[in-house]
Amino acid sequence: MTAVDPVPFDKALAIGLLSDMLRIRRLEEAAAEWYGAGKIRGYLHLYIGQEAVAAGAVRCLSREDDIVATYREHGHALVRGVPMKAIMAEMFGKAAGCSRGRGGSMHLFDAAIRFFGGNAIVGGGLPLAVGLGLSARMLEESRISACFFGEGAVAEGAFHESMNLAALWRLPVLFCCENNLYAMGTALERSESQTDLCAKAESYKVTALRADGMDVASVHEVTRDALARVRSGAGPCFVEYRTYRFRAHSMFDPDLYRDRDEVEAWKKRGPIHTFSARLKAEGLLSEAEFLALDAKAMAEVSEAVAFAEAAPFEAVEDLARDVVAGEGP
Amino acid sequence: MKTSYRDALRAALREALAADARVFLMGEDVGKYGGSYAVSKGLLAEFGPERVRDTPLSELGFVGAGIGAALGGLHPIVEIMTVNFSLLAMDQIVNGAAALRHMSGGQFHVPLVIRMATGAGRQLGAQHSHSFEGWYAHVPGLRVLAPATLADARGMLAPALACPDPVLLFEHVRLYNLEGELAENPEAWRCDIRSAAVRRPGDAVSLIAYGGGVPLSLEAAETLAAEGIDAEVVDLRVLRPLDGETLLASVRRTRRAVVVDEGWKSGSLSAEIVARLMEGAFYDLDAPVARVCSEEVPMPYARPLEDAALPQAHKIAAAARKLVAGT
Incomplete structure (x- = not known):
């Protein structure tokens, strides 16, 4: 992939994709900074490096579609439309957060836009996506369910059971596997006898496609094709996005299992600077426009942080709220 | 019908x-x-x-x-x-x-x-x-x-x-x-899913059971009745959230309780019920609360062994008898 490949869509979409990647990047950088300042606690899994996947794939979905994500889901939530203020407030643990401070970084939810959450059990979201697909079919609704997960999840039984159920019942489910090569600190080839992830999906008769997860254009194109298959009623589709996280697994990870040269080599393929270079080469983006987009993203982040800082915590008197519904039958 | x-x-x-x-x-x-x-x-x-x-x-x-x-x-x-x-x-x-x-x-x-x-x-x-x-x-x-x-x-x-x-x-x-x-x-058959039910009223001892333990407890209560011991049988029905009020009301009345649970004793539902009784009815009790649970073994196959491992009506009756005799 070189900087002179033509961008396969119009300027508005191209700028939208770039803008989303910038918003994710700036959000994640701020999250790291405020983690360092002690305002964000618990686990924090940064998405830096993988922005093209969320930006390119989520944009292909319609507003009616369902999304199930993982604990590295800030980007997916943001692109889906969870307000950045609500995401940041959630990370700060505040009542104005998108899960009222009960979820934190790993459990962002937004019912209004069918964002069924960050799931922190690896593979745990896949059966949910199968069930959401089943509900769409049985209720004769045209929505599909999209499930994001890392390549580490393919080692879980939940992956295999879900592939089988979705294919057996021909459900409208899009399985989005973000292969960033490491399940926490364990490289794919150190944990899987079969490292061809598409072959695993195909063994269940699930159509499998592959995208360059560092290239938002590739992500968008391949996801769009996969979605067309799913929407046609042909059953589930699996997409492997080859990507890489530039930061450690979490804030506790000393990142001792990867070679520095490997990380640097992937950074050269960073999704934001490569895509913006292509847009500039195509005449679709000027440096001034790029800087304006970035400044806008940073301003949005600043506002989100100010909002999160100022927001109150949920009253501890409301601790037991929302465990079960009010008095049952 | x-x-x-x-x-x-x-x-x-x-x-x-x-x-x-x-x-x-x-x-x-x-x-x-x-x-x-x-x-x-x-x-x-x-x-x-x-x-x-x-x-x-x-x-x-x-x-x-x-x-x-x-x-x-x-x-x-x-x-x-x-x-x-x-x-x-x-x-x-x-x-x-x-x-x-x-x-x-x-x-x-x-x-x-x-x-x-x-x-x-x-x-x-x-x-x-x-x-x-x-x-x-x-x-x-x-x-x-x-x-x-x-x-x-x-x-x-x-x-x-x-x-x-x-x-x-x-x-x-x-x-x-x-x-x-x-x-x-x-x-x-119209019912709620929040309350326990008294299946047999009595005043000498409360047999607190659920599921498969209920018929056993009713059988034990019949045996006890023949001996002049009037046992109350409380069916939990709902294991979560527990209807503590019904349990406490029964035990405050009978002043003795046998908890019947087919689970093992250690770290169990029966342990939770006993704890609730201690918290809410300690001063009403005339005897320590007793439990009839499964023996702490993985369930064996052979009939005599399985029977020995499980709560049985005669074990429940014996536990109740002991409570009544001791006070």
Whole structure:
């Protein structure tokens, strides 16, 4: 992939994709900074490096579609439309957060836009996506369910059971596997006898496609094709996005299992600077426009942080709220 | 009308499927085979394979799919063949269904019913005979039911489906063949899913039981009555949330209690009930609370060994007798 490949869509979409990647990047950088300042606690899994996947794939979905994500889901939530203020407030643990401070970084939810959450059990979201697909079919609704997960999840039984159920019942489910090569600190080839992830999906008769997860254009194109298959009623589709996280697994990870040269080599393929270079080469983006987009993203982040800082915590008197519904039958 | 526990469960399923298009049943062998305990026999022909859905042997997968389907607007009834197999799905039940409402700040809820067989007494050995309902009763976000009568077998499903949160329904394997009279009037089985019930009033000792322990306790109470000991039998019915008021009211009256639980003693539901009694009725007690539970062994196969491992009516009667004699 070189900087002179033509961008396969119009300027508005191209700028939208770039803008989303910038918003994710700036959000994640701020999250790291405020983690360092002690305002964000618990686990924090940064998405830096993988922005093209969320930006390119989520944009292909319609507003009616369902999304199930993982604990590295800030980007997916943001692109889906969870307000950045609500995401940041959630990370700060505040009542104005998108899960009222009960979820934190790993459990962002937004019912209004069918964002069924960050799931922190690896593979745990896949059966949910199968069930959401089943509900769409049985209720004769045209929505599909999209499930994001890392390549580490393919080692879980939940992956295999879900592939089988979705294919057996021909459900409208899009399985989005973000292969960033490491399940926490364990490289794919150190944990899987079969490292061809598409072959695993195909063994269940699930159509499998592959995208360059560092290239938002590739992500968008391949996801769009996969979605067309799913929407046609042909059953589930699996997409492997080859990507890489530039930061450690979490804030506790000393990142001792990867070679520095490997990380640097992937950074050269960073999704934001490569895509913006292509847009500039195509005449679709000027440096001034790029800087304006970035400044806008940073301003949005600043506002989100100010909002999160100022927001109150949920009253501890409301601790037991929302465990079960009010008095049952 | 004469009916059985199994037929009452089936009638409730049929009624639910007929009443609401969002309700469907799924699980291993619920359709073509007719249900491993024949509870769903005939429903496939009546409602078709979409709504009486056979699943592969994928407890984690199809329980998770049930949660997803509930999130997506359906009211699934998921059958797990036996409680031992539910452990394969425990992640989805505990980390998923139970937590979603709270974890999402109240935005999502999971109107899902999971039915499963529990308990021993059929010589099925150590992987088909246990009573893990107490583990589920440990978990905030779940509602756990144990129908022990024909009326509850017939009546608990409707309010369970109406409940906006995940409900687990435990059917004791010894009860499936229980037979008796049940009036055809729905009032005969209409019930709530929050209160315990006094099945036999008495004033000398409270026998607190649930599920398969209820008929045993009633049998023990008959034996005791012949000896002049008037035992009260309290059926928990709902294992979570526990109806502490009914338990405490009974024990404050009888001043003695035997807790009957087919689970093991250590870290169990019976331990929780005893703790509740200590917290709420300590000064009302005339004797230490007694427990009749399963012996702490994986359930053995051989009949004499299995019998020895399980709570029995004579063990319950003996425990009650000792409490009464000692005071």
